[in-house]
Amino acid sequence: xxxxxxxxxxxxxxxxxxxxxxxxxxxxxxxxxxxxxxxxxxxxxxxxxxxxxxxxxxxxxxxxxxxxxxxxxxxxxxxxxxxxxxxxxxxxxxxxxxxxxxxxxxxxxxxxxxxxxxxxxxxxxxxxxxxxxxxxxxxxxxxxxxxxxxxxxxxxxxxxxxxxxxxxxxxxxxxxxxxxxxxxxxxxxxxxxxxxxxxxxxxxxxxxxxxxxxxxxxxxxxxxxxxxxxxxxxxxxxxxxxxxxxxxxxxxxxxxxxxxxxxxxxxxxxxxxxxxxxxxxxxxxxxxxxxxxxxxxxxxxxxxxxxxxxxxxxxxxxxxxxxxxxxxxxxxxxxxxxxxxxxxxxxxxxxxxxxxxxxxxxxxxxxxxxxxxx
Numbered sequence: 001x002x003x004x005x006x007x008x009x010x011x012x013x014x015x016x017x018x019x020x021x022x023x024x025x026x027x028x029x030x031x032x033x034x035x036x037x038x039x040x041x042x043x044x045x046x047x048x049x050x051x052x053x054x055x056x057x058x059x060x061x062x063x064x065x066x067x068x069x070x071x072x073x074x075x076x077x078x079x080x081x082x083x084x085x086x087x088x089x090x091x092x093x094x095x096x097x098x099x100x101x102x103x104x105x106x107x108x109x110x111x112x113x114x115x116x117x118x119x120x121x122x123x124x125x126x127x128x129x130x131x132x133x134x135x136x137x138x139x140x141x142x143x144x145x146x147x148x149x150x151x152x153x154x155x156x157x158x159x160x161x162x163x164x165x166x167x168x169x170x171x172x173x174x175x176x177x178x179x180x181x182x183x184x185x186x187x188x189x190x191x192x193x194x195x196x197x198x199x200x201x202x203x204x205x206x207x208x209x210x211x212x213x214x215x216x217x218x219x220x221x222x223x224x225x226x227x228x229x230x231x232x233x234x235x236x237x238x239x240x241x242x243x244x245x246x247x248x249x250x251x252x253x254x255x256x257x258x259x260x261x262x263x264x265x266x267x268x269x270x271x272x273x274x275x276x277x278x279x280x281x282x283x284x285x286x287x288x289x290x291x292x293x294x295x296x297x298x299x300x301x302x303x304x305x306x307x308x309x310x311x312x313x314x315x316x317x318x319x320x321x322x323x324x325x326x327x328x329x330x331x332x333x334x335x336x337x338x339x340x341x342x343x344x345x346x347x348x349x350x351x352x353x354x355x356x357x358x359x360x361x362x363x364x365x366x367x368x369x370x371x372x373x374x
Contacts, residue, residue, distance in 0.1 A: 040324045040325075043323060044319050053176055053181050053182065054077055056175070072097075079100055080164045081160070084165065084202075085165060085201060086129070088194075094310065095311075101312075102137075104133055104134055104137035105141050105144075107302075107303075107306055107323060109141045109145060110306065112138075112147065115245045120147075122148040123149055123150070124150050124243045124246045125248070126152055126254065127154065128153075128156065128157060128192055128250030128255070130157045131161060131299075132162040134249045135151075140182065151186055152186060152233060153169050154169075154190045154192025154196070155168045155169075155189065155191050155192050156192030157192075161250075165205040170189045170218065173185065187236055188218070188236060189213060189221065190220070190221040196226075226278070230254060230285070234282070234285075248297075249297075250297060254282060257283065258279050263293070266305060267292060270291055271288065273288055306322070306323065308321060
């Protein structure tokens, strides 16, 4: 009976300690409040800039006699056709719709900040035409942050990307730069697609695009040899000094490589890749060189990681996404709960000491009685 009472008292002390911690943490979570993220203003500027770019692109399409795609539910102007002569691979419509939103510019600010990029830095970027929304988002984020972006773009695109010969992503970028909506023209343009020279594309369509781009005298990269292509691009990226970060958008051959390495999505810390091989792309090479890289390809995973919806039914308002807020929690309730739990544990320990003393005294009395009987 006495042993049962001791066990029950011990259980009560321990249960009280656990309850104190649970109540303290629960009160802390319940009393949490949302506060503006420290970079909320920068994100809003980036989104607003991207909205202006999207409006301009809709105007460019109208000038070219291009109707907005039926699948472009929010009339962003950033979705192309399912198949054209410039389509390199099949793409996922829901991913393209998700990426064609101004909130992607706020996400780009978040990613660059997470990678340690700050005002005055220079980053490099490799763009395919598959995600024109993400390409624009990064450029608008860089402008809002005061970051220089040296970028190279390819003409080819997967389904529903910028695959219309009348208005490819390189031309979108040149027009936007000409209109003063983004800071920089592409540093260079390649065909993309097979071997980065577009042998899998309609050659008449490709020739037409090159003719249109000649208006801006863009630097053309037409290097079929893979190692030579890599070296040539790195020379352009690093002509003015080392980069602070490298960003790859889409699955372009030279940017993403053609090996089996899965770098993951979003920000990738330096040195997270294995040995560099002849198949490694710029993302792997720059990561191995010791700088952070950002990969934007698996859109479903990317938005899930940052609390954004995938293929939403309604367009998000500027400044309304989860990227604009941080949670602030009061420390008092949790500390009080921990203090109460420590008090209970001290009480439990004292109880165990008293019990051991009592047992020792009982044993001594029994020993004395046994000696007396003898």
